[in-house]
Amino acid sequence: GDSVTQMEGPVTLSEEAFLTINCTYTATGYPSLFWYVQYPGEGLQLLLKATKADDKGSNKGFEATYRKETTSFHLEKGSVQVSDSAVYFCVLMWGFKTIFGAGTRLFVKA
Amino acid sequence: DTGVSQDPRHKITKRGQNVTFRCDPISEHNRLYWYRQTLGQGPEFLTYFQNEAQLEKSRLLSDRFSAERPKGSFSTLEIQRTEQGDSAMYLCASSAPAGVLDTQYFGPGTRLTVL
Numbered sequence A: 001g002d003s004v005t006q007m008e009g010p011v012t013l014s015e016e017a018f019l020t021i022n023c024t025y026t027a028t029g030y031p032s033l034f035w036y037v038q039y040p041g042e043g044l045q046l047l048l049k050a051t052k053a054d055d056k057g058s059n060k061g062f063e064a065t066y067r068k069e070t071t072s073f074h075l076e077k078g079s080v081q082v083s084d085s086a087v088y089f090c091v092l093m094w095g096f097k098t099i100f101g102a103g104t105r106l107f108v109k110a
Numbered sequence B: 001d002t003g004v005s006q007d008p009r010h011k012i013t014k015r016g017q018n019v020t021f022r023c024d025p026i027s028e029h030n031r032l033y034w035y036r037q038t039l040g041q042g043p044e045f046l047t048y049f050q051n052e053a054q055l056e057k058s059r060l061l062s063d064r065f066s067a068e069r070p071k072g073s074f075s076t077l078e079i080q081r082t083e084q085g086d087s088a089m090y091l092c093a094s095s096a097p098a099g100v101l102d103t104q105y106f107g108p109g110t111r112l113t114v115l
Helices: none
Strands: A003-006 A011-014 A019-021 A023-026 A032-038 A044-050 A056-059 A062-065 A075-077 A086-094 A097-100 A104-109 B005-007 B010-013 B019-024 B031-037 B044-050 B053-057 B065-068 B075-079 B088-095 B110-114
Touching (some): A003 A086, A003 A097, A011 A019, A019 A104, A023 A032, A032 A056, A044 A062, A097 B044, B005 B088, B010 B019, B019 B088, B019 B110, B031 B075, B044 B065, B075 B088
Parallel strands (some): A011 A104, B010 B110
Antiparallel strands (some): A003 A023, A019 A075, A032 A086, A056 A062, A062 A075, A086 A097, A086 A104, B005 B019, B031 B044, B031 B088, B044 B053, B065 B075, B088 B110
């Protein structure tokens, strides 16, 4: 069946470090891919999205490219800030079907 | 656009009691989803409505769970005879009929604790 696998956390980085959170998926159809973020004490928020192969989603300095050949949607940011500390979820959506990864907790130290 | 709202935000109940949660989606959204999230895990899909029709139910949704969306606006999720294993965050999300760009907007969740 369809699934999403993302790297386990927690990931701890110093401020201004480069961030990569890996995400791979398996899908029988042609899903849209999303990254959602959950800040401490807050609800899930959409971070970025991509709807087809080779699309790049970007927002707040974060980027992810929909790679059909490697079935991946890795999240990257060139320089993280303390305020980026949160849990990040890679999500696959196809029609009403929605599958979340387990989440990756990011800690950014000043 | 006031976002997705859920009520109550927290519910503590004793095992065996029934509980009901409410979700109010973004007003123009006709699609509504319920999820359950346990600590350290991603949300798991429970059920999906398009307008008032419940089109899909997860196997996670046992006979003790029922969801309704009577007029295609707000939705309720009821859990009968609660068990300690039902303790979780219950999330609601809504989306507009935008074809493949099916971005879901999430509410703050209802945290259920079953004693």
